[in-house]
Amino acid sequence: MTQFVVTIDGPAGSGKSTVARLLAERIGATFLDTGAMYRAVTWAALQDGVNLADEGQLAGVIDRHVFAFEAAQGDMRAFVDGRDITGWIRAPELTANVRYIASSPAMRARLVEMQRRFAKRHRRVVTEGRDQGTVAFPDAAVKFYLVADVAERARRRQAELEAKGVRADLKELHDAILSRDASDESRTVGPLRPAADAIVIDTTTLSVEQVVERVTEQVEARCSNRDS
Ligand code: DC
Numbered sequence: 001m002t003q004f005v006v007t008i009d010g011p012a013g014s015g016k017s018t019v020a021r022l023l024a025e026r027i028g029a030t031f032l033d034t035g036a037m038y039r040a041v042t043w044a045a046l047q048d049g050v051n052l053a054d055e056g057q058l059a060g061v062i063d064r065h066v067f068a069f070e071a072a073q074g075d076m077r078a079f080v081d082g083r084d085i086t087g088w089i090r091a092p093e094l095t096a097n098v099r100y101i102a103s104s105p106a107m108r109a110r111l112v113e114m115q116r117r118f119a120k121r122h123r124r125v126v127t128e129g130r131d132q133g134t135v136a137f138p139d140a141a142v143k144f145y146l147v148a149d150v151a152e153r154a155r156r157r158q159a160e161l162e163a164k165g166v167r168a169d170l171k172e173l174h175d176a177i178l179s180r181d182a183s184d185e186s187r188t189v190g191p192l193r194p195a196a197d198a199i200v201i202d203t204t205t206l207s208v209e210q211v212v213e214r215v216t217e218q219v220e221a222r223c224s225n226r227d228s
Contacts, residue, residue: 004029004124005139006219007132010146011192012180013153015203015211019146020128022212025074027219030122032069033076034129034136035098037111039089040067040078042098047080052100055107062110069118099180102130105189112136112190130184133195142222144215145194148204153177 006023008016017033024031041058044065050057068079077086088094101107108131115136119125127136133143148156154174161168184192194200199218203211 003119003122004141004223005119005137006126006215007137007140007143007195007198008126008128008146008215009130009132009134009144009192009194009198011130011148011153011184012177013150013156014146014148015156015208016128016144016146018208019203019211019215020126021074022208023215023219024126026212026216027124027126029124029126030071031074031076032115032118032125032127034111034115034127034132036076036078036086036089037067037069037114038098038101039094040069040080040085041101041107041111042094043085043089044080045101046094046097052097055104058101058104058107059110062107067114069114071122099183102190103183103187108135108190130192131190133198134193135190138195142219143195143198144218145198145200146211147200147202150174150177150181152204 006029008020010016017035021031023029041062045052045058045061048061048064050061052058065080066082070077070079077084078089079085112135115127119127119137129136133140133145151174154170154177157173157177158168158170181192201211201214
């Protein structure tokens with residue numbers, strides 16, 4: 001099966017997950033939310049009560065449980081041992097602990113395997129994360145890297161939380177984003193950085209619609225070049 005993979009990488013709050021979902025819908029592709037995979041493994045590790053700083057114990061978590069990810073109405077649902085945990089994996093306590101999984105080279109290798117296995121089951125995939133264009137899918141047809149000013153990313157996060165009825169302090173969100181950037185950029189395996197052939201888009205002053213329009217144009221242009 002000839003596969004068509006589009007990768008969208010970038011830091012937290014750059015808009016990549018919204019854009020990836022909408023792009024997937026527009027081009028009839030399946031959306032792969034790789035952050036949800038990191039979160040699902042973190043969820044299982046917290047349930048098991050293992051020492052998150054111990055790589056051996058983390059490997060045990062992946063071996064003990066069955067992780068499954070299913071495309072569902074433009075979204076992706078995460079299952080651990082058959083239980084749908086999608087609603088649990090965005091909790092702040094969980095977000096604060098994902099870095100243990102994300103900074104472990106052995107865990108990243110296992111997660112990249114999961115991502116490739118998921119992609120193999122679908123003909124067209126839009127995948128979103130930190131290392132999709134650099135590590136997981138280096139041969140992807142089109143690669144994007146979205147960036148945005150940290151102040152704007154904090155503002156977006158605040159609006160997102162407010163829409164869910166959660167009040168959050170802008171300065172705290174700003175600091176949390178900076179700390180997540182530092183940990184994402186400094187790890188030795190799968191660090192946050194654009195692939196050499198990625199199209200970089202600064203979304204600071206763009207609406208979601210404008211970004212989706214740009215990425216769709218680029219994807220369509222590449223597709224018509226491939227077809228002709
Ligand atoms: O995109 P997100 O916020 O759901 O990602 C959760 C965490 O997982 C984030 O702190 C970085 C990590 N992550 C990663 O290291 N590599 C990926 N491909 C996706 C997410």
